[in-house]
Amino acid sequence: MNMTEEEEALSKATKEVEDLYHIRDTYFPPDPVDRISKLQHHSDLALQLLDSIPLEQRKSPMQRATLEYLRGKILDVFPDYRKEAEDHLSKAVKLNPSLADAWLCLGNCIWKKGDLSATKNCLSLALNKGPNKKVLCQLSMLKRKMSQGAENQVELVEESIQHAKEAITLDVKDGNSWYNLGNACLTSFFVNGAWDHSKLLNSLKAYQNAEKDERMSSNPDLYFNSATVHKYLENYQRALSGFEAAALKDPGLNAAEEVQKIVNLLDKVDSLLRGHVRAKRIAALASSLSAVNLNLSYKRVTINLLSEGPNRAVAVEGKVFFFIRSESIAPLYYLLCDSNQTCFVLSVYGVRNDVIKEGDQLTLLDPYFRDVDLSWKEKNYQFKSIRLDFFEQVLVNGKALTLQQAVRTSIYAQHKP
Numbered sequence: 001m002n003m004t005e006e007e008e009a010l011s012k013a014t015k016e017v018e019d020l021y022h023i024r025d026t027y028f029p030p031d032p033v034d035r036i037s038k039l040q041h042h043s044d045l046a047l048q049l050l051d052s053i054p055l056e057q058r059k060s061p062m063q064r065a066t067l068e069y070l071r072g073k074i075l076d077v078f079p080d081y082r083k084e085a086e087d088h089l090s091k092a093v094k095l096n097p098s099l100a101d102a103w104l105c106l107g108n109c110i111w112k113k114g115d116l117s118a119t120k121n122c123l124s125l126a127l128n129k130g131p132n133k134k135v136l137c138q139l140s141m142l143k144r145k146m147s148q149g150a151e152n153q154v155e156l157v158e159e160s161i162q163h164a165k166e167a168i169t170l171d172v173k174d175g176n177s178w179y180n181l182g183n184a185c186l187t188s189f190f191v192n193g194a195w196d197h198s199k200l201l202n203s204l205k206a207y208q209n210a211e212k213d214e215r216m217s218s219n220p221d222l223y224f225n226s227a228t229v230h231k232y233l234e235n236y237q238r239a240l241s242g243f244e245a246a247a248l249k250d251p252g253l254n255a256a257e258e259v260q261k262i263v264n265l266l267d268k269v270d271s272l273l274r275g276h277v278r279a280k281r282i283a284a285l286a287s288s289l290s291a292v293n294l295n296l297s298y299k300r301v302t303i304n305l306l307s308e309g310p311n312r313a314v315a316v317e318g319k320v321f322f323f324i325r326s327e328s329i330a331p332l333y334y335l336l337c338d339s340n341q342t343c344f345v346l347s348v349y350g351v352r353n354d355v356i357k358e359g360d361q362l363t364l365l366d367p368y369f370r371d372v373d374l375s376w377k378e379k380n381y382q383f384k385s386i387r388l389d390f391f392e393q394v395l396v397n398g399k400a401l402t403l404q405q406a407v408r409t410s411i412y413a414q415h416k417p
Contacts, residue, residue, distance in 0.1 A: 009053045010066070016046040017070055024077050026218040028250035039077055046074045065096030073105045081112035093125075100129035104138060116146050136167035137180045144187050157191050160184040175213025179222050182206035186229060193390070197310070204229050220250035227258070234347070234385055236262055237374040261327045266374075266381045268324055269345055272335055273383060279341075285319035285359075286341045292317065292363050292398040302340045303384055306369040316364045316386065318346070323358060331387070336362065344384040345372075350391045355405045363395035364388060 020042045029035055050071055057063055072088030089106040092099060107122030119142055126135045140163035147156035164181035171177065185203035189196060207226040210216050227242025240262055246255035294300065298315040306314070318336035324345070326333050331347040334356060338344070346364070348356070356362065368387040374380070388394055391406040 009049075010057070013046065013049040013053065013070055016042070016049050017073055020046050020074060020077055028220060028252060030251045032252050036078065043074050043077055047071065050074070061095045065092045065099060065102070068092035068095065069099055069102040069105065072102070072109070076105060076109045076112075079112075081109065085109050086113075097125075098129055100126045100132055100135065103129070104132075104135050107138060107142075111142070111145075116142065120146070131166075131170055133167040133170045133174055133177050136163045136170070137177055140164040140167070140180050140184055144184060147187070147191065153191050154188075157184065157188045161188060173213060175210040175216035175219075175222075178206045178210035178213070179216060179219065179225075182210060182222075183225060186225060200229055200233065218249065220246045220253055220255070223249065224253055224255055224258075227255070231258070231262065234370045234372065234387060236266065236372065236381075237376070240374075240376055263376065265324070265326045265328075265333065266376070268326075269333075269335070269383055270379075270381055272322055272324070273343060281321060282337045282341045282343065285321055286337055286339050289317050289319060289339050289361060292361070292395060294363070298365060302338045303342050303344050303369070303386070304340065306367065306386075308369060308371065310366065310368050312366055314365075314367065316367055318344070318362050318364065320346075320356060320358050320360045320362060323356070332356070342384065344386060347385065347387045348394065349387075349389050350406050351394065351401065352405050352407050355401060356394075356396060361397050363398070365393045365395070367393070 020039065023038060023042055027035055027038060029038075050067060053067065058067060068088045069092035072085045072090075072092060075082050075085035075088065086106065086109045089102055089109055092102040093106060096102070103122050103126035107119045107126065110122060111119040120139070123135055123139045123142060126132065127139065140160045143156045143160035143163065147153045147160070150156055161181065161184040164177065164184045167177035168174070168181060182203045182205075185199050185206060189199035189203065192199065204226065207222060207229070210219075210222055211226075216222055223242050223246035227239045227246060230236075230242055231239035240259055243255040243258040243262070246253055247259065294315055297313050299313060300315050300317065301311075303316055303318075306316070316338060318338050320334050320336055322335035324333035324335060331349045332351060332353055334346045334348070336344055336346050346362070364386055365388075368389070370385045370387070372385050373382045391401045394401065
């Protein structure tokens with residue numbers, strides 16, 4: 001067997017492994033069992049190709065290292081941890097410690113059994129072999145995972161952002177690196193207290209750059225995470241279309257449920273504004289609004305004087321006449337009216353659900369205002385909306401809330417090791 005034929009056998013096996021991982025990243029049938037059986041079928045084919053490589057190509061440590069690496073990578077394509085995959089990948093890096101991708105695969109494999117420090121060690125060793133965008137993206141994901149519940153959470157998430165940025169400098173057109181940066185910025189937004197909206201907007205920009213890479217069009221998590229940001233920003237139209245796209249690409253995600261949650265919320269708001277809002281009740285609530293002592297730096301206004309987006313040093317007084325039940329953990333939604341008898345929706349983050357009651361007078365500080373106007377499935381929704389991100393932004397019946405009345409909100413990006 002001449003050298004070109006030997007190389008061809010290895011090349012065929014390598015190509016089969018690439019195809020196998022392409023299936024893993026792009027094939028999401030309605031029944032997850034079908035996905036596993038397809039991966040099983042193609043991994044069996046790839047293993048057969050490896051087994052067909054003749055003995056004379058298994059003699060040197062380098063050759064054996066490559067074959068062990070490929071075998072381990074094939075076995076590690078499944079979502080669950082497989083010891084056999086770890087054993088082959090460990091052999092590969094012992095035989096040839098300079099195989100960066102083998103270290104990367106070993107790190108991914110060990111991650112599945114929950115040993116994050118050993119995973120970090122493998123990824124660091126992979127990075128020692130030279131700059132590598134795939135390794136940097138995995139390190140970025142790992143730092144976010146390690147940050148959950150850690151004392152140095154903010155620091156780890158900042159490191160995650162740095163790794164993501166480094167990956168982009170290696171290939172500015174790589175969609176996966178941009179997607180990873182989007183996830184890192186989204187996580188950073190929440191771990192830093194959900195106040196720095198530039199982080200949210202950076203996250204959206206990164207996702208938009210990721211979408212420019214055609215290979216990312218098959219990544220359902222990209223659409224899901226981008227829709228999550230839009231939902232938070234109350235860009236309901238974009239959130240709905242993003243979740244719908246994610247649901248079409250991977251029915252296994254809970255994206256269809258997210259669409260339904262938003263539609264249910266919009267329908268409730270619509271029906272309340274059309275049917276339940278009694279003019280007499282609104283007039284009575286509006287006239288019962290009393291002046292609350294405010295810090296001198298705040299200017300008291302009605303909702304019609306707000307501009308789109310954040311309104312600094314401004315306060316709006318409103319009476320709660322309805323708590324709108326929704327299926328989301330956060331935010332809490334209420335229907336209010338101001339002194340002009342104008343009704344609006346209030347969404348509040350960071351407050352326990354027993355703190356604000358119907359009939360309460362709320363003073364809303366630095367409100368984020370949206371004039372919502374969207375159409376979905378031939379139905380139009382229009383209403384005014386204020387969002388508050390922190391418990392410090394609301395006074396209930398003239399009183400500031402205490403820490404005991406607050407609750408921490410966390411939304412993590414969808415993420416698969």
